[in-house]
Amino acid sequence: MTPRTKKHVMLFLTVIMFGLYACQNSTSSSGGDFDPESAGTDFDADKNSDGDLNEEELENSEFEHLDGDSDTDTIDNAEAEPELEPEALEEPQVIAFEITAESHCVQLDEGASPSEQQAAAEVQSLLSEILSTEIPLCGDEGAAERSKIVLGMGESARALGVDPEPTELGEQGYYIRTIPPHLVIAGTPGAGTMYGAHRFLEYTAGVRWYAPGVTKVPRLDRIEVPENDRIVKPAFSWRNAYYTWPGADDAFLAHQSDNSGGKDANDPYGLEYSFDGIAHTYFSFISPDEYFDEHPEYFSEIGGVRIREETQLCLTNPDVLDIVTEKMLERMEANPGARQHNFSQMDHYNNCQCEKCRAMNEKYKTEGGTQFWFVNEVAKRTSKSYPEKLIGTLAYMYTEEPPVGLEMHPNTAVWLCHMYPSCDSHPIATCPLNADYKRQAEAWSKISDHLYVWHYITNFTHYYMPFPNFDAMAADMRFYHNIGVEGIFLQGMGQSGGGGEWSLLRAYYGMHLLWNPARNPQAIRRDFLEGYYGPAADSLENYIQMLQSKVKDENIHMHLYTNPAQGYIDDEVMEQANKYFDEAETKVAEDPELLERVKVARMPLTYTRMFPYAGNDIEDGRIHWLSEIADWGEVQEFFERMEAHGFELVREAAGDRTSMEMLYMLISSEPVIYSIENPELKLDIVPTLGARVLRIIHKDSGQCISAWNVKRGLFYPFNGGLEDRIGGLVPYGWVEPGSIKNQTDTSFTTQQHTVNGFTQRREIVLDDTRPLFTVRTTVTNPSENPMECRLREHIEFELGDVASTRVAFTARSGKNIDHDMSNVIAGQRQGVHFYDQDAPAGEWSFSGSKGLKVIESFDEEQVDFTWIYSYPENLGEVESEIWVNAETLAPGESIIFERTIEIRETSGK
Numbered sequence: 001m002t003p004r005t006k007k008h009v010m011l012f013l014t015v016i017m018f019g020l021y022a023c024q025n026s027t028s029s030s031g032g033d034f035d036p037e038s039a040g041t042d043f044d045a046d047k048n049s050d051g052d053l054n055e056e057e058l059e060n061s062e063f064e065h066l067d068g069d070s071d072t073d074t075i076d077n078a079e080a081e082p083e084l085e086p087e088a089l090e091e092p093q094v095i096a097f098e099i100t101a102e103s104h105c106v107q108l109d110e111g112a113s114p115s116e117q118q119a120a121a122e123v124q125s126l127l128s129e130i131l132s133t134e135i136p137l138c139g140d141e142g143a144a145e146r147s148k149i150v151l152g153m154g155e156s157a158r159a160l161g162v163d164p165e166p167t168e169l170g171e172q173g174y175y176i177r178t179i180p181p182h183l184v185i186a187g188t189p190g191a192g193t194m195y196g197a198h199r200f201l202e203y204t205a206g207v208r209w210y211a212p213g214v215t216k217v218p219r220l221d222r223i224e225v226p227e228n229d230r231i232v233k234p235a236f237s238w239r240n241a242y243y244t245w246p247g248a249d250d251a252f253l254a255h256q257s258d259n260s261g262g263k264d265a266n267d268p269y270g271l272e273y274s275f276d277g278i279a280h281t282y283f284s285f286i287s288p289d290e291y292f293d294e295h296p297e298y299f300s301e302i303g304g305v306r307i308r309e310e311t312q313l314c315l316t317n318p319d320v321l322d323i324v325t326e327k328m329l330e331r332m333e334a335n336p337g338a339r340q341h342n343f344s345q346m347d348h349y350n351n352c353q354c355e356k357c358r359a360m361n362e363k364y365k366t367e368g369g370t371q372f373w374f375v376n377e378v379a380k381r382t383s384k385s386y387p388e389k390l391i392g393t394l395a396y397m398y399t400e401e402p403p404v405g406l407e408m409h410p411n412t413a414v415w416l417c418h419m420y421p422s423c424d425s426h427p428i429a430t431c432p433l434n435a436d437y438k439r440q441a442e443a444w445s446k447i448s449d450h451l452y453v454w455h456y457i458t459n460f461t462h463y464y465m466p467f468p469n470f471d472a473m474a475a476d477m478r479f480y481h482n483i484g485v486e487g488i489f490l491q492g493m494g495q496s497g498g499g500g501e502w503s504l505l506r507a508y509y510g511m512h513l514l515w516n517p518a519r520n521p522q523a524i525r526r527d528f529l530e531g532y533y534g535p536a537a538d539s540l541e542n543y544i545q546m547l548q549s550k551v552k553d554e555n556i557h558m559h560l561y562t563n564p565a566q567g568y569i570d571d572e573v574m575e576q577a578n579k580y581f582d583e584a585e586t587k588v589a590e591d592p593e594l595l596e597r598v599k600v601a602r603m604p605l606t607y608t609r610m611f612p613y614a615g616n617d618i619e620d621g622r623i624h625w626l627s628e629i630a631d632w633g634e635v636q637e638f639f640e641r642m643e644a645h646g647f648e649l650v651r652e653a654a655g656d657r658t659s660m661e662m663l664y665m666l667i668s669s670e671p672v673i674y675s676i677e678n679p680e681l682k683l684d685i686v687p688t689l690g691a692r693v694l695r696i697i698h699k700d701s702g703q704c705i706s707a708w709n710v711k712r713g714l715f716y717p718f719n720g721g722l723e724d725r726i727g728g729l730v731p732y733g734w735v736e737p738g739s740i741k742n743q744t745d746t747s748f749t750t751q752q753h754t755v756n757g758f759t760q761r762r763e764i765v766l767d768d769t770r771p772l773f774t775v776r777t778t779v780t781n782p783s784e785n786p787m788e789c790r791l792r793e794h795i796e797f798e799l800g801d802v803a804s805t806r807v808a809f810t811a812r813s814g815k816n817i818d819h820d821m822s823n824v825i826a827g828q829r830q831g832v833h834f835y836d837q838d839a840p841a842g843e844w845s846f847s848g849s850k851g852l853k854v855i856e857s858f859d860e861e862q863v864d865f866t867w868i869y870s871y872p873e874n875l876g877e878v879e880s881e882i883w884v885n886a887e888t889l890a891p892g893e894s895i896i897f898e899r900t901i902e903i904r905e906t907s908g909k
Contacts, residue, residue: 831869
């Protein structure tokens, strides 16, 4: 392999592995997910964001018996709030009076807070710009006879009869009242008056803050002020759209009502909501590096063994509770401004399976039972010293399911993640793929006083791929409000540099919905398109509506790791999309700035064509892509535009230009298929796609037992068939192109150099006559240093109906295992593991409705455990893995693992 090819492999695998595989096994935190490096800092410390929280004072009441020894009734949470009244931009309103150049002044009393002072300065400045004359402060010379625009809950508001109770406003609310010819916006000093001033400027005066440096200030001779007499509070107390707004400052983010950060009530842009960690924080309290050598009992027991790598904490260990409580109190003292302190699992599986942990999880009917019991116990202790502070924890992956018979302590906050494969193209409330998530969200809302949501709004493996989620987003924000969610993290493309599909529009749209989900979502979107793209708005709106209709009318589901072959992009859609963008460019051709904005919006069409979005077939010994791949010139233009705007990434991990060019170079060719066969079997091998055996065909029945061309799979086209993997959470070897070392009619040998430094050689030999073949994998350490090797043998089966596919074997304990995939499907991403004495004693089999049985045999002494998963079920495949014992290989040392695979016909077809 040449140095260039090795570089190709390394870059390519980095893209695939860290941009896809890690995402499958984590959240974009969370996988697409946002993952703070430290629990000791605000999670958005790299982002200028404003914030405040509309949180009522926590009741400092003693919590009832929560020692895990008795079942308690779940809390019947307060009734869901009614839907908000629209703060209508679109509906006719009764006009109370008008503001003209000579009619009003801006009133701010002494003692006003910094954010009220800043708000007053903005109102004065922007009204002056709108009306083309200087609008004075009410104390200025010549302003005595003018009517008043009063800001703040001061003497001036009270003189006009406006004196709301602070408890009515919460933390961020305001009372807006017209007392013709006066207007009063009396909000809380920390942030409420500021938000009221911003909404007045937006809803009444027509100001828009579309993007940093793109502000609309209309020129008017009068401003019509509608009748108002009501209290306004944001729908959600904490609001954050994790997007990069290139050039954004504190003022811009405050205008968007993004209130995540560490500012206090003395800041000109308002009080914010600060976190001490937000996810994956176990090891901030008890890390394996510090504790494992002396106290392995603090960590997960898996298969009877306490593990150090990819471990969690043993939460039923009383010492763990004491240590975490002590350190949590220290953190609370050291971070007085933080309102939430996080304690939640690391970003992988392997929750402790010791007897006590298993018993508690069984008691509460969720694998997260130990975590929720544990945070309750910590909160019960810490709330005595810090009654105002919350302990946040994740309902994510194996902790998604709410506990039964356990109510959450009032000083805990639960963060539920809208995770793969939940659907992003259809609403939570109505989509069958969201049914389980909806059930969980509603259940959590009943047992938690403080429910937060981590909702993903972009495609983390393809930032530039069209992602028609606008309609679903709007419906989902209404759903969350109606069940009483307190705060929402809309995780989008927050990486440095920005970019991605509709990144400015989606962030703007999301923040307006977080303030008030009762707003007309199409009007919000339309307003942005007109304000940011000018005359191109109609064409761009038609394009968006086309994609929205496609996923809705054809019931196409997408999620945060959807690949371009998901199904809603086809040749017809691409042809029409290009027509819409041609129209848009023509309409703004005379305006270079607007034209460039439209060209940036068009980038996803090129990006999608860099991938085989229509799937493939096999033709003339090659994998033939069914869609036209973009040419090199188009790819170069795409990346040159990225660089011109400072955009850096096309995916969450390893999405830089060089990596993606290498990926394109591999995909743009049509991979060659090499076949070997005997009288019973035919194997199709694709060296450039991870040297996988893509198709395993039983010739007599004509059936293929391996999944292939699974277009909706996360890793398409790098999925399907049989391959080897090296590593734990993020394995290698299943993507790197292989070179052909030897080939006969019945045998094939490939060799790969994995990114983690191994040489992997795979020899596949068919029996001369029987439906059987042997796979012999040799992994060698070619380096000068010892390296730990964890070999994983992987097959993606397609044996017919997934649910009725069966696995059968005799376990090491002598117990006979024979069951369908019901419990595997129920295990979701984690599936089912067979550890220790439950592992197969050298052989297991899989059979299904195709009428075929696959028997896999191996040396049980070499095997640590086996694993089966089928997630999501609608992909139609069952994936199995044999995890070989981990070994440390000295320089030049190898391990060899051999298995045989036999295919038999059954009578169950």
